[in-house]
Amino acid sequence: MLIYHQQLEELAKYRKQTDEPMVSLYLNVAPPEDYKTHLNSMIRTTRNELKDRMDKDRFEAVDRLFGTIEKHAKNTFHNLKNTRLVVIFADTTGFWQEYRLPVSLPGELAVEPDPYIRPLTTLMDEFERYLVLVADSRHARLFSLYLGDFEEHPDIFMESDVPDRVRVNVSMASGGGSGGAKVYQGLGDKRIEGHIKDQIHKHLKASADKTFEYFREKDFTRLIIGTPDDKNRPWLRDHLHSYLKDRLAGEFNARPTLPDNELKNMALETAAAYERENEKRIIDTLFEKSTSGSMAVLGIDPVIRALRRGQVHTLVIENGYKTRGYLCLNDHNLSTTETACPLCEAPMTEVDDIIDEMVEEAILHNSEVKHVFTEHPEFEKYHAGAVLRFSM
Template structure:
């Protein structure tokens, strides 16, 4: 499983069972600490008692991880002896949130935008295989083969030489296919000069051929430009997938099928583990509450839980929907579509009713 997905899943399962504001979530862009210092002063001013003491101690832990001046997300609680540091491939807006659980919405949105994929750069005698995950590029394989490019006079005939050369190339590409089977992660992009990349694709198993979303002409040494092109291709595929998911929800809604829409209906479905795909209007927030003791939640304000009578915590209700959906491995997409806003800012495809 992709590291980003594991991080979000782990964080979605962490909360204070008494609904106390004991978790601090910090998103730091690696540059401007002033906005976070201002947020820290504001939180100190409004917190009281044990929550204030926990906040002060937790911020001491967090500051140690901010000293390296890199883009990072830090989730911590001194009370729960918990610290989770997630390096970010791109800076996110600075944010400091104090809540009864880690604030994962920005991280979940980033994870959805940086889907993992495998990039293969190949010609007749050289192959480079990269895994791209959360914006990080890792070279997994760099394989070369000495293919004879010129026919020497005497000895073999030209025709025999070409047959042997083609056989050597085919053998090399087959070896690369074998390696890729053990490396491939997510979608596949194939690039390189000439026709070798097309022959390589034909040698892939059918299931992997269906995962190839783009093919580029590229020099073997122009890796940086290729990475940029690949990210553009992935972003375009992501937009198409989001439109397809929204169209699927539209069809289910019209026939009163496996779909939910609006805050209340989607929240209930997510809490009950029914959500297969969750669509959220990008940037939308709404005031809500949660009882961490029994995991009941709702919009607006509630000092005490209407189910168990326990203390509640004020939250962004969208954050709680995301956390419930993450716990059951739902696909989560943040999108900009007027149709989704008209449906109540959130909608979901359901596993069952």
């Protein structure tokens, strides 16, 4: 499902009409995660906190909503295809918004006056939203590709009235006289060819214009184009607005008449190649800056220190790598070794995944977070790195 700014705006606008507390849930549902147990324990903890700070009626309404969420989770979340994370915003008046995403985020349950959308907005910033234009000389189709989902926008489909070259030739030939027609055949061909070329250009320009309009309207971040590898490709490129040319992630060889799943696979491959290239660039920057000066650090402990000092511009982490660590519940101080908190001297709590906590810390400091999905053996020795805002 696409996360459009529109949907989040809807959520924000809704908030102005009610003062009921909003329940925000981030739940990892992919195995081996035992999401039912996890949800149950988050609800138990939150219930205990709410009991003390909410009046009785309101607390009971929220508690019923928890029951509804648990029932819904039990019935629908097992084995969701392509889904790792479910995000729900709901309140006691019946408002319900649900997102299903193929990436993980730290699990979270919040009951607050406002929806807790920060992790979701991070996802929006973190992943490219691709608009895929597939066009040939007669047809054009537009798809969105986001977090692995490929959806067509049927209202955008264009079938232009470009005359078929062969058919026109046949009708000219049959309409013409005998002997003389042959003499003019050459000229006629040229004229027809010119006419067809004009029509194709008109069609490609209209497709490019529509693409630009839609791209801006729906906040896409990258464009991918699929065309047959013939003259249409450079022609279409010429018609693209410079704004789109700057955001072109790649091209593939296809016609709009191909089945959707073939187009999807080609678009995914093109996006993956672009993302690999992008990841490589980030990792190169990381190694370059850490060897040539002190504007980057590598390794979990140095990154934790940089996070504590608010130095992190971009946190780079190996997706899927997990390791235990320790967290101070008072001030969110992190450590990979069990010590008393150096800031407040309280004992620290053990956590399953210190990298999750690092991501949270980075988000709190408005740092960018980049997940490395592809294999980079050099980087995998460190699991984490950070490009810094300033050195110390």
